[in-house]
Amino acid sequence: MVCCGYAYPRKDFLDTPLAVIASYVEDADKRLVVATSGSAPGPLHQRSTYEGFPNFKAEDYAFLVSRFVGGKRAKTLDFAKIHRYAPKLNAYQLNARGEAIGQTDG
Numbered sequence: 422m423v424c425c426g427y428a429y430p431r432k433d434f435l436d437t438p439l440a441v442i443a444s445y446v447e448d449a450d451k452r453l454v455v456a457t458s459g460s461a462p463g464p465l466h467q468r469s470t471y472e473g474f475p476n477f478k479a480e481d482y483a484f485l486v487s488r489f490v491g492g493k494r495a496k497t498l499d500f501a502k503i504h505r506y507a508p509k510l511n512a513y514q515l516n517a518r519g520e521a522i523g524q525t526d527g
Contacts, residue, residue: 433463440464477511479504485512489519 443464446453455461461469477485479500487495510518 435462436464443468476508477504477515482510482515485515486519489516 439462442453447468453465455465455469460466460471482504483495483498483500486498486500
């Protein structure tokens, strides 16, 4: 477990295995990519750099949705308006909406 409050008995349960993995990765001169909504667990945090990527723009919406539903169908959509209405969609959400768009007649 890598969660919960200080009183949770297993809160550092994964620290030892993560320390071993981090050491293997470091010794092999490799990179380990970890996705997290906050900071990484202790053994990884000590060796981490935090990176991110900017939020999607309307052009990103257009690119992704055109891959999900096809360019012909995507050209009928106003991505500037979609982005203005829902600027925080992620690729998974765009894919789900793209599938729904692709299934509709039009």
